[in-house]
Amino acid sequence: MEKNLHNSSRRSLLKILGVGAGALALDHFFQFDAFAHQQPAAGRALPTFTGPGANPYWNSVGKMATFPQKAPMVMLTDRPVQLETPRNYFLDAITPNDAFFVRWHLESTPNEIDLSTWRLRIEGNVNNPLQLSFPDLLRKFKPVTFAAVNQCSGNSRSRFEPRVPGGQWGNGAMGCARWTGVHFREILNMAGIKSGSVQVQMQGLERGKGPEGMPSYEFKKSLNLTDPVLDESIVAYAMNGEPLPMLNGFPVRLIVPGYFATYWVKCLSSVRLLDKPDENFWMNPGYRVPDTPGGNTNPADVKAGKVKMIPISRMPVRSFIISPDGDTKIPAGLPVTVRGIAFSGSGPVTKVEFSDSVRGRWRAAKLGEDLGPYAFRTWEAQWTPAGAGNYRLAARATDEKGNVQPDEGVWNPGGYLWNKIEQQEVTVGAAE
Ligand SMILES: Nc1nc2c(c(=O)[nH]1)N[C@H]1C(S)=C(S)[C@@H](COP(=O)(O)O)O[C@H]1N2
Ligand SMILES: [Mo]
Numbered sequence: 001m002e003k004n005l006h007n008s009s010r011r012s013l014l015k016i017l018g019v020g021a022g023a024l025a026l027d028h029f030f031q032f033d034a035f036a037h038q039q040p041a042a043g044r045a046l047p048t049f050t051g052p053g054a055n056p057y058w059n060s061v062g063k064m065a066t067f068p069q070k071a072p073m074v075m076l077t078d079r080p081v082q083l084e085t086p087r088n089y090f091l092d093a094i095t096p097n098d099a100f101f102v103r104w105h106l107e108s109t110p111n112e113i114d115l116s117t118w119r120l121r122i123e124g125n126v127n128n129p130l131q132l133s134f135p136d137l138l139r140k141f142k143p144v145t146f147a148a149v150n151q152c153s154g155n156s157r158s159r160f161e162p163r164v165p166g167g168q169w170g171n172g173a174m175g176c177a178r179w180t181g182v183h184f185r186e187i188l189n190m191a192g193i194k195s196g197s198v199q200v201q202m203q204g205l206e207r208g209k210g211p212e213g214m215p216s217y218e219f220k221k222s223l224n225l226t227d228p229v230l231d232e233s234i235v236a237y238a239m240n241g242e243p244l245p246m247l248n249g250f251p252v253r254l255i256v257p258g259y260f261a262t263y264w265v266k267c268l269s270s271v272r273l274l275d276k277p278d279e280n281f282w283m284n285p286g287y288r289v290p291d292t293p294g295g296n297t298n299p300a301d302v303k304a305g306k307v308k309m310i311p312i313s314r315m316p317v318r319s320f321i322i323s324p325d326g327d328t329k330i331p332a333g334l335p336v337t338v339r340g341i342a343f344s345g346s347g348p349v350t351k352v353e354f355s356d357s358v359r360g361r362w363r364a365a366k367l368g369e370d371l372g373p374y375a376f377r378t379w380e381a382q383w384t385p386a387g388a389g390n391y392r393l394a395a396r397a398t399d400e401k402g403n404v405q406p407d408e409g410v411w412n413p414g415g416y417l418w419n420k421i422e423q424q425e426v427t428v429g430a431a432e
Contacts, residue, residue, distance in 0.1 A: 045161040046170070048409060049392060049423035052326035058087045060158060060170035069245040071098045076167050080104035081247060084172035090322045090341050093369065093376040094147065095175035097240050102247045103152050103173060103261070105219055105282075106208035110267055113205075113251055120187075120235070120252065124201070124272035127192030134251055137237055141182035144234060147375035148257040149176045149343045150264055153287060153312050157415035162299060164415040171320060171422075176343070176376040179255045181236035187271070188230075197273045199224055201280075202254050205267035221263050221287075222278035223256070229313075232257050235268060257374040258314050258345035260416075262287045287312050288414065295417040296410045315345030316419040317405055319352050319379070319397035329429040335384045338365075341376040344399035348373040351398040354381035356391050365395070373400075385428040393424045 050058045065075035067083065076082035083102040089095055115134045122130040132140075152173035154166050167173075188200065201222040208217045223230060236244070236255045244250040249266025256263040262282070278284075288309035289295040294316070297307050319342035330336055342349040348370070353362035368378030385391060398404045409420040 045163050046158040046168075048159050048161075048420060049425055050326060051425040052390075052427050056326050057158075058170055058325065059172045060084050060168055067102070067247060069098060070102070070247065071096075073099065073101070074170070074172060076169070079107050080109060082167055083247075084170060085175055086172060087322060087325060089175075090172075090320060090376070091339060091378075093176060093341065093371050093378050094240060095177060095376075097177070097242060097245050097248065100150075100175040100177065100239075100245070100248055101152070101173050103167070104206065104247075104266075106206045106216065108208065109206040110246065112246070113267070115251060118251060120268060120271065122187060122191040122271045122273075125194045125197045125275050126273050127194055128190070130187070130191045132187070134237070137182055137235065137252065141186055143180055144183060145178055145180040145238075146234075146257070147176055147178045147371040148255055149174060149315070149345075149374060149376055150255075150261045151175075151315055151343075153260040153262050153414065153416040156418040159409060159418055159420070160411060160415045161409065162411075164413055166415050176341075176371075177239045178241065178371075179234060179236040180238035180241070181234040181252065181255065183231075184233040184235055184254065185231055187235060188273075191271075191273075193225065193273055194275075196275045197225055198276060199274045199278050200230070201270075201272040201274055201278050202263070202265035202268055203270040203272070204249075204265050205269045216281050218280075219265065219282060220278065220280050221265055221282055222274065222280075223263060229256055229259055258347075260287075260312050260315055260345070262312065283311060285309070287416075289416050290412050294406070294410055295412050297412050299411075299413075302413050312414075312416055313345075315343070316417055317344035317346070317349065317397050317399040317403045318342065318419045318422075319349075319395040319405065320422055321393055321395050321424040324393075324424070324426050326424055326426050329427050330385060332385050332388050332428050332430055335382050338381045338383050338393060338395075339378065340365075340380075340395055341378055342395070342397035343374070343376050344397070344401075344403065345374070346403060347400040349377045349397050350400050352377075352379040353396045353398075354383070355394045355396075356383055356385070360394075362396060385426075388428050388430045391426050391428060393426060394421050396421050 050056045062074045064072040073083040085101045119131040155173035158168040199222040204219045253266040290297040291308040291310045321340045352365040365379040365381040
């Protein structure tokens with residue numbers, strides 16, 4: 001799954017990044033009206049299938065907006081910036097940088113970074129605290145590259161019934177890129193972890209509103225030092241062979257393959273070894289899921305205080321139909337190629353099945369190129385609608401561990417872990 005970045009592209013990265021080109025002005029773009037609070041019909045979840053017509057609800061309900069280094073994207077909020085990737089980009093397994101979704105929690109996100117003074121600090125319970133410069137990261141460690149899906153814990157939250165608070169994402173709070181960087185473990189080893197350390201904490205550069213010391217003033221996430229995912233995690237300085245867009249965490253972010261994006265700390269600036277578990281807001285109560293099968297519970301049990309909550313970790317298996325998207329009528333009797341993607345946080349997708357009706361039989365779809373166990377896997381299925389009418393197309397993925405997408409939606413108070421089988425309604429017309 002790993003391969004060295006070619007020396008030439010490393011050199012050009014050094015060149016691009018070494019001369020202070022990291023100073024990217026984000027503050028000179030026009031402001032948007034406050035649609036920050038726009039939500040679909042109060043109290044009603046969006047449908048769990050996407051239908052034909054101009055507003056098929058695959059994405060969230062928002063206006064298109066163009067931010068620096070970004071193509072037009074569906075905007076949820078502008079402060080902090082939250083942008084969803086439009087559906088059509090998922091026809092490919094790799095999501096382009098300029099269309100990769102954006103999610104920040106705090107308002108004051110960095111607009112520019114001066115790489116000549118920027119340092120990555122490794123501190124806390126270590127023998128040898130480090131301050132690594134950007135060239136240090138490129139020169140002192142062996143680069144590795146792999147593709148992995150970054151998905152927000154709250155992707156598809158707008159489907160939750162009953163509705164839960166939080167960004168009402170459609171399905172576009174996810175993306176897959178080829179990440180290049182250095183093994184997190186190598187950096188930790190260089191600093192020398194002192195005995196008695198239990199977790200490693202990652203902190204981003206941005207700050208929140210209000211006084212220092214407020215629970216959410218800084219964005220900090222931690223992983224257990226015993227978690228095997230640390231051996232696969234990298235500090236990435238390139239995304240699809242280019243510097244990370246500022247909004248996606250320039251100059252470096254953590255990549256935690258298989259885990260939800262909340263741990264993929266952007267604009268990573270401090271790595272801190274802790275001798276006790278991190279209880280900061282973003283670890284507790286933030287980003288917790290019920291300690292139940294599939295993270296499923298119900299409002300009554302939560303209210304009764306019966307539900308034990310644990311930190312979110314791996315992404316469940318999912319698949320999506322990307323085309324047809326329901327917008328155009330399909331002629332009866334002619335073959336259509338149904339296309340989509342699938343992925344899982346627990347190793348490779350082994351099977352995608354396709355069906356053309358809710359009670360219909362599942363049949364195997366053809367899997368596309370394998371870009372590694374944590375990447376999107378494209379799939380396609382040939383389908384010839386027999387006659388005119390409305391059809392509900394569905395896709396269902398299975399991963400190597402035998403996990404398969406459920407028929408019913410999950411419910412938990414954070415609006416996390418949605419992976420119900422997706423349906424796409426299409427209209428088939430008589431061929432004229
Ligand atoms: N510094 C920092 N890193 C962060 C966050 C943040 O608010 N600040 N949000 C996390 C969450 S919850 C998500 S979904 C992803 C979004 O990554 P993206 O904006 O590159 O798509 O970043 C993660 N890393
Ligand atoms: Mo997220």
